[in-house]
Amino acid sequence: MSDVNSQRRNFLKTSLGAAAVAIAPGMLLFQVAQGKSDGADAKVRWGMLIDTAQCKPGCNDCVTACNKENGLSGGIAVTDSQWIRKIDLKDISTGREISLPMMCQHCENPPCVDVCPTAASFKRPDGIVLVDKHRCIGCRYCMMACPYKARSFVHEPIHDQNPDVPRGKGTVESCTFCVHRLDEGTQPACAEACPNKAILFGNLNDPESEISKKIHSVASIQIRADLQLNTGVHYQGL
Amino acid sequence: MRLFASLLLCCCFTLAWANDSSAPKPDIGKGGQCVKDPQWMRKNHMHLLKHQRDEAVRKGIRDDQISLKNCIECHASIKDDSVIARDDSFCVACHRYEAVKIDCFECHSGTRKTAWLQRNAK
Numbered sequence: 001m002s003d004v005n006s007q008r009r010n011f012l013k014t015s016l017g018a019a020a021v022a023i024a025p026g027m028l029l030f031q032v033a034q035g036k037s038d039g040a041d042a043k044v045r046w047g048m049l050i051d052t053a054q055c056k057p058g059c060n061d062c063v064t065a066c067n068k069e070n071g072l073s074g075g076i077a078v079t080d081s082q083w084i085r086k087i088d089l090k091d092i093s094t095g096r097e098i099s100l101p102m103m104c105q106h107c108e109n110p111p112c113v114d115v116c117p118t119a120a121s122f123k124r125p126d127g128i129v130l131v132d133k134h135r136c137i138g139c140r141y142c143m144m145a146c147p148y149k150a151r152s153f154v155h156e157p158i159h160d161q162n163p164d165v166p167r168g169k170g171t172v173e174s175c176t177f178c179v180h181r182l183d184e185g186t187q188p189a190c191a192e193a194c195p196n197k198a199i200l201f202g203n204l205n206d207p208e209s210e211i212s213k214k215i216h217s218v219a220s221i222q223i224r225a226d227l228q229l230n231t232g233v234h235y236q237g238l
Numbered sequence: 239m240r241l242f243a244s245l246l247l248c249c250c251f252t253l254a255w256a257n258d259s260s261a262p263k264p265d266i267g268k269g270g271q272c273v274k275d276p277q278w279m280r281k282n283h284m285h286l287l288k289h290q291r292d293e294a295v296r297k298g299i300r301d302d303q304i305s306l307k308n309c310i311e312c313h314a315s316i317k318d319d320s321v322i323a324r325d326d327s328f329c330v331a332c333h334r335y336e337a338v339k340i341d342c343f344e345c346h347s348g349t350r351k352t353a354w355l356q357r358n359a360k
């Protein structure tokens with residue numbers, strides 16, 4: 001392997017150009033133009049702020065975009081994978097109705113990772129919680145542990161996957177924050193697809209990012225904050 | 239001398255395969271310059287892939303060159319854009335000959351990304 005490494009180092013020295021790509025005001029993704037990327041940055045914590053006032057009941061655009069991007073069937077039977085769902089809530093005393101998208105909350109202290117016997121469930125340095133399907137044995141402990149019902153088990157063989165989103169029978173999966181798009185410098189498909197800009201995606205650790213500024217100025221909550229999982233997804237107007 | 243010996247060995251190896259009529263004749267697709275020399279790849283490609291997959295999935299270190307996607311980019315058949323569709327497809331031909339099951343494509347797509355995009359553009 002040593003000659004691979006020295007070759008690679010030389011290659012990097014000569015051809016590496018790091019390009020800063022602005023994907024939202026105050027939010028920079030450093031993307032490697034060619035060669036090998038530096039990988040997930042531990043100084044970053046990816047997160048979302050979902051504005052329930054902007055999310056329209058009946059609109060399903062984020063779910064559709066997710067299904068298309070990640071190759072999900074779109075079915076909602078118990079055996080179908082759902083990475084993001086629309087939830088409608090009604091306050092029975094006041095009659096107020098709201099609608100919001102729910103997905104993996106990318107917990108800072110994820111119970112799914114705690115219970116996984118094979119270390120297949122893990123948290124990337126930039127806070128994204130993923131399943132390493134090379135290791136997952138399909139025991140589904142993580143599905144039981146997740147308080148948000150965010151994970152799905154793949155029951156049937158899958159064909160013609162998106163080459164960037166490998167998925168297969170016998171493994172558990174959930175929202176990845178579109179990690180394959182993120183590593184290329186673009187936003188998650190749902191955030192991009194929302195016609196009302198209800199989903200704000202960004203780096204919670206960067207005080208200059210749009211999401212940090214908004215979280216500091218408007219009231220938002222984490223769902224089931226009492227569990228102290230410190231979720232990466234925050235909700236506004238709940 | 240070493241070089242000569244290894245050259246000789248290579249020749250013998252190729253000849254041995256050439257003489258064996260049942261030897262696999264994979265469709266190498268576009269082919270071109272590989273990340274390592276072909277003989278090395280024949281023996282060791284699985285180690286490269288295994289090393290790279292952990293780096294990519296767990297640390298987000300994505301290598302443009304050493305990746306399954308890049309293998310498929312060069313070696314998917316010109317005819318059907320796949321490394322697994324037929325008996326003589328790039329991955330299948332040798333794996334069948336050696337009777338080694340490929341697990342990669344239980345989850346991974348065996349299709350060239352551009353072809354997949356074309357098919358799924360809507």
Ligand code: SF4
Pocket residue numbers: 103104105106107110111112113129145146147148149150151174229
């Ligand atoms: S929401 Fe569920 S699946 Fe996602 S990180 Fe938290 S516990 Fe794990």
Ligand code: SF4
Pocket residue numbers: 115116117118119120121131135136137138139140141142143171172
């Ligand atoms: S189903 Fe897979 S990811 Fe979940 S706990 Fe079991 S081995 Fe870990």
